[in-house]
Amino acid sequence: MIDQFNDIIVIQINTAGMENLKSFLISAAQTVFSPKTMVLKCDSSERKIEGLENYCEIVGDPLPSEITLTENNCTYIISLTKGQKTGWFFDHRFNRALIASYCQNKRVLDVFSYCGAFSILCAKKGAAEVTAIDRSASALEKLKINATVNSLTTIKTMCGDALELMQSLQRQAEKFDVIILDPPALIKRKKDSKAGESWYQKLNEAALVLLNTNGVLLSASCSMHLSSDNLLNIIRRAGIHTKKEISILEQCHQGPDHPIHPAIAETNYLKGFIVNVISVAEKIQSHPQQLMTQAPHSPPTQNDSA
Numbered sequence: 001m002i003d004q005f006n007d008i009i010v011i012q013i014n015t016a017g018m019e020n021l022k023s024f025l026i027s028a029a030q031t032v033f034s035p036k037t038m039v040l041k042c043d044s045s046e047r048k049i050e051g052l053e054n055y056c057e058i059v060g061d062p063l064p065s066e067i068t069l070t071e072n073n074c075t076y077i078i079s080l081t082k083g084q085k086t087g088w089f090f091d092h093r094f095n096r097a098l099i100a101s102y103c104q105n106k107r108v109l110d111v112f113s114y115c116g117a118f119s120i121l122c123a124k125k126g127a128a129e130v131t132a133i134d135r136s137a138s139a140l141e142k143l144k145i146n147a148t149v150n151s152l153t154t155i156k157t158m159c160g161d162a163l164e165l166m167q168s169l170q171r172q173a174e175k176f177d178v179i180i181l182d183p184p185a186l187i188k189r190k191k192d193s194k195a196g197e198s199w200y201q202k203l204n205e206a207a208l209v210l211l212n213t214n215g216v217l218l219s220a221s222c223s224m225h226l227s228s229d230n231l232l233n234i235i236r237r238a239g240i241h242t243k244k245e246i247s248i249l250e251q252c253h254q255g256p257d258h259p260i261h262p263a264i265a266e267t268n269y270l271k272g273f274i275v276n277v278i279s280v281a282e283k284i285q286s287h288p289q290q291l292m293t294q295a296p297h298s299p300p301t302q303n304d305s306a
Helices: 016-020 022-033 090-100 117-124 137-149 162-171 190-210 228-241 280-286 288-293
Strands: 002-005 008-011 037-042 055-060 067-071 074-078 107-111 129-134 155-159 176-181 211-221 244-253 271-279
Touching: 002 022, 008 022, 016 022, 022 037, 074 117, 074 137, 090 117, 090 211, 090 244, 090 271, 107 117, 107 162, 107 190, 117 129, 117 137, 117 155, 117 176, 129 137, 129 162, 137 155, 162 190, 176 190, 190 211, 190 228, 211 228, 211 244, 228 244, 228 271
Parallel strands: 008 037, 107 129, 107 176, 129 155, 176 211
Antiparallel strands: 002 008, 037 055, 067 074, 211 271, 244 271
């Protein structure tokens, strides 16, 4: 993976094959991008599977401790060496803009917020209030800095385990209009699928309980071993368990700068759904006669709703 930050590029090598070609990769990157600085940030968990050691190497000019990034008209201060992945998650850029369009005058909960990529944009787009949850205190401190840089005062943070904090919010009878659920990869290996899907289920159920009537949930997964169909089934089951009716508003994917190769399954890793949620009980109370006489029907396809 290569991410470009103006005249700095960050390279992440995850496989033994690419590690053996590192010198050719560096030469090609210099030819194509002509960067002042290259960061080889090779510290992902996938390297352990390949029997590779982790390292971070700087090629070219010294790297500043922090850089400034502009995305969707928001400004972010990030660290390329201390941050997750390559320092930023460009693959979610379009999905951030998509969910932010639902947030004007809404109360938003951003779960697994990291340094605020979703939170900042939602607040910038007019959210009445944003609550950001992450277990990393340093990431939340960076989020607060980014909020200040963007002159935003409507964001508050909660540090700790995401599920525990969501359950605490439930006990406090808190409700939100929009919830963003973007956990790290919970299924790193195929044999972890059952346990990982259980965690996705718990997180989605907790999110649905916290949603107001007619609320909007973005549920995403970057686990390659979890298909879009399986993620949708998890959301559907979460709706059944929490007595919520769900309709799909948008289906999300990684951006076009993260192309999917049809012969490399690992490249099709990011998926998500933006869904509208209402309480089944409230729907029955609002339209009891209609529901008693209404014949079952399939949800509309994209062509039907166009």
